[in-house]
Amino acid sequence: MASHTLQTERFGEISVEEAYVLRFVEPILGFPDLRQYVLLEHAPDSPLFWLQSMEEPALAFVVTNPAWFDIPYDFLLPEAVAQRLGLTSAEQVQVLTIVNVPDDDPQQMTTNLLGPIIIHRDTREALQVVLTDSGFTTRVPLLAPPPPVAAGA
Amino acid sequence: MLVLSRRPGQRLIIAGDIEITVLEVRGDLVKLGIHAPKSIPVYREEVYQEILEANRQAAGPATPSLPVVGSPSAVDAPVAVRPADLGRLFPKSGA
Numbered sequence: 001m002a003s004h005t006l007q008t009e010r011f012g013e014i015s016v017e018e019a020y021v022l023r024f025v026e027p028i029l030g031f032p033d034l035r036q037y038v039l040l041e042h043a044p045d046s047p048l049f050w051l052q053s054m055e056e057p058a059l060a061f062v063v064t065n066p067a068w069f070d071i072p073y074d075f076l077l078p079e080a081v082a083q084r085l086g087l088t089s090a091e092q093v094q095v096l097t098i099v100n101v102p103d104d105d106p107q108q109m110t111t112n113l114l115g116p117i118i119i120h121r122d123t124r125e126a127l128q129v130v131l132t133d134s135g136f137t138t139r140v141p142l143l144a145p146p147p148p149v150a151a152g153a
Numbered sequence: 154m155l156v157l158s159r160r161p162g163q164r165l166i167i168a169g170d171i172e173i174t175v176l177e178v179r180g181d182l183v184k185l186g187i188h189a190p191k192s193i194p195v196y197r198e199e200v201y202q203e204i205l206e207a208n209r210q211a212a213g214p215a216t217p218s219l220p221v222v223g224s225p226s227a228v229d230a231p232v233a234v235r236p237a238d239l240g241r242l243f244p245k246s247g248a
Contacts, residue, residue: 025192026192029201029205030209030212031208059212061211061212062211083191098207098208100210100211101211112204112207112208114203114204115207115208130196130200130204132200138204138206139207
């Protein structure tokens with residue numbers, strides 16, 4: 001099968017088989033010229049993944065699914081999005097959200113529930129949808145604050 | 154900027170396939186109806202900017218160190234799948 005060799009700033013040179021290329025039918029907002037990405041593991045069993053651009057070596061988003069952090073995340077996929085991606089059943093849908101990891105305090109990482117990435121698992125076509133009027137926000141903490149340290153401990 | 158005046162019920166046609174109708178004007182609120190091809194996303198500007206900003210910020214630091222977090226718990230929500238189910242979407246490291 002055809003594979004792509006790409007240079008990445010974070011992972012060095014990697015080889016990606018065609019079957020794993022995610023094609024964005026609409027670019028991620030703010031990155032208009034970038035259409036191809038690949039998902040990479042962060043660490044075995046980690047709920048965090050990297051969404052590495054195949055066209056921009058420096059660009060990789062941290063992504064996750066909020067449910068893996070026990071964050072309730074139910075929404076109705078807008079009909080237009082389902083049609084755009086050719087989605088006909090829930091099993092075909094993969095939802096990922098972009099994670100913002102503060103440089104100085106990674107524990108404070110948040111995720112964007114307002115603008116999830118929707119992937120068709122079979123065609124691997126994807127887009128970022130904006131869930132207008134959903135009540136979700138762009139900065140939902142993923143980790144609960146650590147328990148307070150007992151006084152005098 | 155092109156400036157046009159329209160009354161309720163009147164429309165604008167953009168590029169032949171985008172149709173914007175002024176539905177109602179009440180005080181300082183204007184209600185618009187928009188018909189556009191599905192390939193043309195329409196956003197409220199402030200929501201668009203918010204997502205844009207969140208995306209840019211998330212792409213920001215060159216090498217954030219990720220916190221170590223445990224295995225995700227099993228969930229039954231329809232939109233949720235476990236990382237194992239992602240297997241078809243990404244190459245296993247070391248494979």
